[in-house]
Amino acid sequence: MSVSKNVDWLALRKDFPILDQQVHGQPLIYFDNAATSQKPRVVIEALQHYYECDNANVHRGIHELSNRATSAYEAGRARAARFINARTAEEIVFTRGTTEGINLVASSWGAKNLKSGDVILLTEMEHHSNLVPWQLLAQRTGAKITYVPITGDEGILDLSKLDSLLTRQVKIFSMVHISNSLGTVNPVADLCARARKLGITTLVDGAQSAGHMPVDVQAIGCDFFVFSGHKICGPTGIGVLWGRQELLDAMPPYQGGGEMILSVEYQKTEFKKAPHRFEAGTPDISGPIGLHAAMDYLDAIGRDRIWKHDQELANYAYEKLAALKNIRLFGPKTGRAGLVSFLLNDVHAHDVVTLADQAGVALRGGHHCTQPLMHRLGVESTARASFYFYNTKAEVDRFAEVVKEIQKFFGQ
Amino acid sequence: MFDELNDLYQQVILDHCRKPRNFHELPAASRSAQGHNPLCGDQLKLFLALDGDTIEDISFVGSGCCISKASASLLTEFAKGKTKADVEKMFGRVHEMVTTGKIEGDVGKLAVFAGVHKYPARVKCAILSWHAVMAALHGEVQPVTTENEQT
Structure with a gap:
């Protein structure tokens, strides 16, 4: 049984006032945690x-x-x-x-x-x-x-x-x-x-x-x-x-x-x-x-539990994206931390992020302050979804749907 | 799902993004200029064949987002056969349009970029090729960047 079952992750979301809002008329899905995390009310x-x-x-x-x-x-x-x-x-x-x-x-x-x-x-x-x-x-x-x-x-x-x-x-x-x-x-x-x-x-x-x-x-x-x-x-x-x-x-x-x-x-x-x-x-x-x-x-939550939750979400997201056509995924196939970097064929990362934003999903697109790494990989930028303990599998499902819609929008 | 975005990604833009016009190097070029948008990683190179102050031919190569590619493509369509003064005048109009949404004078097909002003992060994408063409016309050798663009 997964350790993460012991934590009521959904209840923890209530500690973060910022998560309860709509962006462009859609529920906010905050997947830019590697850039900065949100703050709980106690902080x-x-x-x-x-x-x-x-x-x-x-x-x-x-x-x-x-x-x-x-x-x-x-x-x-x-x-x-x-x-x-x-x-x-x-x-x-x-x-x-x-x-x-x-x-x-x-x-x-x-x-x-x-x-x-x-x-x-x-x-x-x-x-x-x-x-x-x-x-x-x-x-x-x-x-x-x-x-x-x-x-x-x-x-x-x-x-x-x-x-x-x-x-x-x-x-x-x-x-x-x-x-x-x-x-x-x-x-x-x-x-x-x-x-x-x-x-x-x-x-x-x-x-x-x-x-x-x-x-x-x-x-x-x-x-x-x-x-x-x-x-x-x-x-x-x-x-x-x-x-x-x-x-x-x-x-x-x-x-x-x-x-x-x-x-x-x-x-x-x-x-x-x-x-x-x-x-x-x-x-x-x-x-x-x-x-x-x-x-x-x-x-109080336990960083061992947070780590398991992060990894579960990242693996889930990775599998969902890997099932799509015309996508390039970066980073290890197994044992990854709570983020997924990807590129859609012929769609620039900033176009992906602008469209995702319209659907309420906050991603990051660009070189992520790792320009030499981007050049090493032969790309200019990637789109990135990064997770934290307040994110859910339902949000990942929605994110994967949005990525599919973005592909459709650009005719793929 | 993305109806609201039709302002930004107009059909003309999507078309030029998928099939950019004048998208090749130009062996006869007398001027060239590079544009770099470090934030996005957009890299464009413009080639101009000038006859006096008139742009006989113009082309571009490079990589970038949909907005920056379409902007460069439509710029080359506009600029072919125009004079330096024509392009300078249009630069002013395009700059005003993508930063404020206001269209002053006739901008022709370029009006499709009027929606960009609602997306502050994307203004740089739309204006990059215009900075590059101005640099080429003025014979500047340093690559231009949109990093100092106030958006």
């Missing part, structure tokens, strides 16, 4: 409560409201540590999101540890957020970037090439946990173990995994793990960088300003230890508070 209420009752600047405050704000902000940090099984809350740095987390590591850790001739190892399926910061670092340091290739449209990492790529020159191996364009789930624990044997530092981009499956950074064995709040039912503008304490403590500051200092003189400054060293200026205080509520909400 919206946590933000509202903070602004109505506790709002003040954090740290250094002596008054009651500042104490409340500080303790709520730091409680968010402790919650994030539990969410990914970090050893301590001090290993949690708040960022604006996954992108800033990777930029922070590339700028701070990278500037200190990379030199000309060193190699940065990535994969061919990376999001621009795990490509561009490393390209900027490579330009600054003279390091080179190499890539673990993927197999064709199935988009699985070709690990037969890994031994020849994991050379002594590689200083960091940065990889996506779940591909936002393909739905591939990478074997990050194995990859990190192989890198670790050679003393290579590892970063895992958890933007698509953190809110969808149980994540244990100690079990993965990576050195850095990054994710965004807004993709896991939290607010936009908040994200998490987890790093091993010894690495974070040895890294130079990312930005300078208030909050991150011990003492400042006109000519020199002493910095705080991690994580505060990396949080210059007044932070997004409501962010960790909303994120805290989101993490509580997800773990």
Whole structure:
């Protein structure tokens, strides 16, 4: 019996006020969860409560409201540590999101540890957020970037090439946990173990995994793990960088300003230890508070159950689409995460998305911020349906009907 | 299911999207320009054979969505035999039409794009080939992009 039978998934939809609406006269089917998730009422209420009752600047405050704000902000940090099984809350740095987390590591850790001739190892399926910061670092340091290739449209990492790529020159191996364009789930624990044997530092981009499956950074064995709040039912503008304490403590500051200092003189400054060293200026205080509520909400459902539900929907959608003619599907046939990328023959992804929208179905079409991957696959864009626990099989049925109608509209 | 979309995907547009006209390279071209819409991945290349200020022949190649392909196809039909000034004037009218829906003066068959203004995300698709033809007429060598288009 499926684990997901224990959860009343339909009842959970009532926690999301936004889902109960019509778009272009049709019930909204929100299948753009890989871009951002919707927010349950408890998260919206946590933000509202903070602004109505506790709002003040954090740290250094002596008054009651500042104490409340500080303790709520730091409680968010402790919650994030539990969410990914970090050893301590001090290993949690708040960022604006996954992108800033990777930029922070590339700028701070990278500037200190990379030199000309060193190699940065990535994969061919990376999001621009795990490509561009490393390209900027490579330009600054003279390091080179190499890539673990993927197999064709199935988009699985070709690990037969890994031994020849994991050379002594590689200083960091940065990889996506779940591909936002393909739905591939990478074997990050194995990859990190192989890198670790050679003393290579590892970063895992958890933007698509953190809110969808149980994540244990100690079990993965990576050195850095990054994710965004807004993709896991939290607010936009908040994200998490987890790093091993010894690495974070040895890294130079990312930005300078208030909050991150011990003492400042006109000519020199002493910095705080991690994580505060990396949080210059007044932070997004409501962010960790909303994120805290989101993490509580997800773990009350159970991320193991959410993962099963995601996969069931994705497999169901994949089978429905695979039964159609004139369609090209991307990503692995089995074991995929909760999304399906596809192209209809001779119909551009943006035409598909415009038509689907008219039927109330929110998809995404384009390069999904993975242009090099698109070129590797020989396409300019794909259409993508991405699921979360509040989506249903009935919605997938409707989506498949809509795709058939789109084919008819374009004369296929 | 898609009745509301007839404004955007008019029959003329669907026809030009399926069977784009002047869809080939032009060996005799004296000018060419590339248009790129990074958001969609649309890539167009326009070829112009100019005789003074007159467009003797025009063609295009590339890939893109239905709106961008049909727009390029109808542009080539319009521009053949026209002068640089004719095309510049029509660019202004088409730009106004796809961003506001207002048709000023005679735009001929191009009126089918008036519905595009209701779909802000698609304005770039309709205007890409027009930016490219302007670049070709002005002898610009850099590919044009619609990324800075205010929609």
